[in-house]
Amino acid sequence: MTRRELLWLTGSGLVGGSALKASEPRNLSYPLRMIEGTVTAPNLLFIRDHFNEPDVSVGTWKLRIEGRVDRRYEFGFADLAEMPSKKVEAVLECAGNAANGSAVSNGVWEGVPMSSLLEAARPAPDAAYVLLEGADSGRLLQDGPPLPYSQLVPLDKCRDTSSLVAFKYNDLTLPKSNGFPARALFQGLYGMNSVKWLRRIVVLRAGDQGTVFDRSGMNRLYNRVTRQSGADRITRVSSVQVKSAIAWPTDGLKLPAGHYEIWGFAWSGGGAIRQLSISVDGGKQWNSGKLTSPANPYGWVRWSYEWNAKPGDYALMSRAKDATGSEQPLTRDPARKDGYELNWCMPIHCSVR
Amino acid sequence: MLALATDCASGLSAQEKIARFKQLDSEAETAMQQHRASEAVRLYEDAVCLVPNSARGYYGLGVAQAAAGDFLKARESLRTADRLQPATGMPLVMQVRVNFSLGDMDTLKDNLREAAARFPHDADLHTTLARFLAEQNLFVLALAEALRADQGSDDWNSKVQLAILENTVGAHEDAIQNALAIEQNHQLPEQARGAAAGIAGLSYESLHKPDQAVHYLNEAIQLDPAQDNSYLALADLFEQQQKYPDAVNVLKQARAHVPDSNAVLLALGADLVRAEQYKEGLEALRELLQKAPDTPEAYIAIADAARRTGDAAQEVGALRELERRKPDYPMIHVLLARAMLNQQPPEYQRILDELSIAAKKDPNDSDVYFLQGKVYVALGRYDQALPALQHSIELRPTEPSPYYQLARVYQKLGKAELAKEQFERVKFLESANAK
Known part of the structure; x- marks a missing residue:
């Protein structure tokens, strides 16, 4: 196994902090405190590439729909841009985003509902999954051939009217690093399913998905590995777990005594955020934070807490609860052996003098 | 429609109807040229009543209705024109404009798809659409149309x-x-x-x-060489790299080739100042202000030059003139107060008056209270300096300067322990790089 495979499999390569980082393929995120309001500016969108960014020309880009369908077809950017489109607010979070990490973005995506594209192709009655393929490709397995990045999503999720082939973010075209000219966008799912530089949608029948996915090696990524009774139980990571992050103060910050606003964001793939609690003493006592923006089901909510900071050392923690009652765990489940769904309440340390 | 046609055309022969139609059409065109859209609507209504299968009549009616602001009726007329003469794309182009005015983006996209399906190789039509959409800042749709135009043409x-x-x-x-x-x-x-x-x-x-x-x-x-945008873009690039002499050279070339460009003159003046060629810079900026006295950036650049050369009176003068011309220029009163503090001797009461106006305009600007504090310190009015500096700290607790001033106040008041505490905060903040 190569070092890169190891990083992918453990997810540790995705664990970002607040520092700006860049690598090949690119793994880049920006401190959440740089975000004004509730929407991540396009230049602050996090970037998580699996392979090198592909050269995609808007003039020659095509999206092909095929597989278990009556009508295979393809179309270009002009066709996509002129189809009836829809806007949805959605958080996009990397499945390996660290607790309090910045590999998460929120904004308004515009695109063509995947449901209408699929309906035009008329999926066969036995169709059950959709393989989404990007234009980026590389070698995932050391001895395997170079293959395009791809992900499998249940057909039902693709038929959800909020699932898009997105071509705009915050009313602008997608940044190149975030999938220009078009990408998949799924509300409530981790970012890896929202395949960038989308070029092929392949409808599969139940049972075929394993073969296709195994061949690419993608089945080895994004798995939840839980140690149970001495054995590893492996399940697929999909829905975004309830989570919050402190944008300010940042870890290690020194502050003079005074009144401050602790603030950050909270989100969940399960439902709108209903409650945000704050602890300044490492989780011994909790107080209610204020939700300062509308809590939409798949977007994030901005929150704040007025803090009268007196001299001392502090461990700040935030904890979110969503409409389904799911709440951030206080600690990481010790049975988890993978590096995904890191939604526990990690403290931010700062000192006040 | 037929009944109406019968009514309005009663008693007229076919030839007479056509002649009357032509007359109405001509009068309507004249009315449109003279911006009498409502009259043009009435004339075209009469015209299509006479010849209800005239695409030209319905197209003219749609355009006139749009000009008169009746976009819903305009859309219907243009649809009729399109149905009557599907071989031409103009009714579709006009429908795009009307649907934009109606804010009906779904129908606008329907029009674009129809244009693509019916006129896939009509580069002129798609170029026209691309231009219109770009003018409306609908850049993605404009790009879509430009891509379609490019497929149908080798036109540069x-x-x-x-x-x-x-x-x-x-x-x-x-x-x-x-x-x-x-x-x-x-x-x-x-x-x-x-x-x-x-x-x-x-x-x-x-x-x-x-x-x-x-x-x-x-x-x-x-x-x-007659296009000023290229010089400005190149100078801007040099500015970003802080290569001000290079920017100046480019803009001097621009002055030679595009002498009437105010944008070039402004950029040249500002870059000459940045390149520390103050005399030339001020000359360029003054020349610009003679031609375009409402250019705020020129006053700011003159104030910048004056500050760099230690001419506080000129700095205040430039900012005062800017304030006179643009009273709502952002932070103008803070800029003025800061400049006035450099004058010798400073007129403290006038500075406080300036800051009082600034505080009313933006009560959350920590700089206002910091400067107030500095003025009170200079005047020895420490009891007033204290709350001003404390308020500045409340608004921006991670900025070291107000703590430093506060420490000085405590020193003057003989409160050594409190002064020491503030000095320690200054050191702490400077070491912490707190933001």
Whole structure:
């Protein structure tokens, strides 16, 4: 196994902090405190590439729909841009985003509902999954051939009217690093399913998905590995777990005594955020934070807490609860052996003098 | 419709109807030219009543209704015109305009798809649509139409437009590819090649490739020296790299070729100041203000030059003139107060008056209270300095300067322990790099 495979499999390569980082393929995120309001500016969108960014020309880009369908077809950017489109607010979070990490973005995506594209192709009655393929490709397995990045999503999720082939973010075209000219966008799912530089949608029948996915090696990524009774139980990571992050103060910050606003964001793939609690003493006592923006089901909510900071050392923690009652765990489940769904309440340390 | 046609045409022969139609059509056109849209609507209504199968009549009616602001009726008329004469794309183009005015983007997209299906190779039609959509800042749809136009034509105009739109939406590699195809074609007019080189330069700049950007912007200047945008873009690039003398050289070239450009004069003046060529800079800025006295950036640049040369009176004078012309210029009273503090001797009461206005305009600007505190310290009014500085700290607790002033106040008041505490906070903040 190569070092890169190891990083992918453990997810540790995705664990970002607040520092700006860049690598090949690119793994880049920006401190959440740089975000004004509730929407991540396009230049602050996090970037998580699996392979090198592909050269995609808007003039020659095509999206092909095929597989278990009556009508295979393809179309270009002009066709996509002129189809009836829809806007949805959605958080996009990397499945390996660290607790309090910045590999998460929120904004308004515009695109063509995947449901209408699929309906035009008329999926066969036995169709059950959709393989989404990007234009980026590389070698995932050391001895395997170079293959395009791809992900499998249940057909039902693709038929959800909020699932898009997105071509705009915050009313602008997608940044190149975030999938220009078009990408998949799924509300409530981790970012890896929202395949960038989308070029092929392949409808599969139940049972075929394993073969296709195994061949690419993608089945080895994004798995939840839980140690149970001495054995590893492996399940697929999909829905975004309830989570919050402190944008300010940042870890290690020194502050003079005074009144401050602790603030950050909270989100969940399960439902709108209903409650945000704050602890300044490492989780011994909790107080209610204020939700300062509308809590939409798949977007994030901005929150704040007025803090009268007196001299001392502090461990700040935030904890979110969503409409389904799911709440951030206080600690990481010790049975988890993978590096995904890191939604526990990690403290931010700062000192006040 | 038929009944109406019968009513309005009763007693007229076929020839008479046509003659009357032509007359009404001509009168309606005249009315449109003279901006009498409502009258044109009435005339066209009479015309289509006479000849209900006239696409021209319904098209004219739709245009007139749109000009009169009745967009819903305009859309219906234009649909009728399109149905009557489906071989021409103009009713569809006009429907796009009307649907934009109605804010009906779904129907507008329907029109575009229909235009694509019915006129896939009509480059002129798609170019017209692309231009209109770009004018409305609908850049993605404009790009879609420019792509369609490009498929139907080898015309360099279409390709330049496509490259501009690609650059605008961030498809920089595509913009470069299309722009260089034009720039390298020596059969094309130099003006076109210059525009293309300029687009390539801007796209390279966006891709953070400054060397290529400089190369192609210079190329754009050589090919079309009468176009000020290329000089300004190149100077801007040098400014970003803080190469002010290089920016000045480019803008001096621009002055020689485009002497009437105020944008060039402003950039030249500001860059001369940045390049510490104050005398020339001030001359350029004053020349600009003679031509365009409402250019706020020129006053700011003059104030900048004055501050750098220690001429506080001139700095205040420039800012005061800016305030007179643009009373709502952001932070103008804070800028004035700061400049007035450098005058000898400072007129503290006037500075406080200025800051009082600034506080009313933006009560959450910590600089206002910091400067108030400084003034009170200078005046020895420590009891007033204290709350001003404390308020500044409340508004921006991570900024060291107010703590320093506060420490000085405590020193003056003989409160050594409190002063020491504030000095320690200054050191703590400076060491913490707190933001």
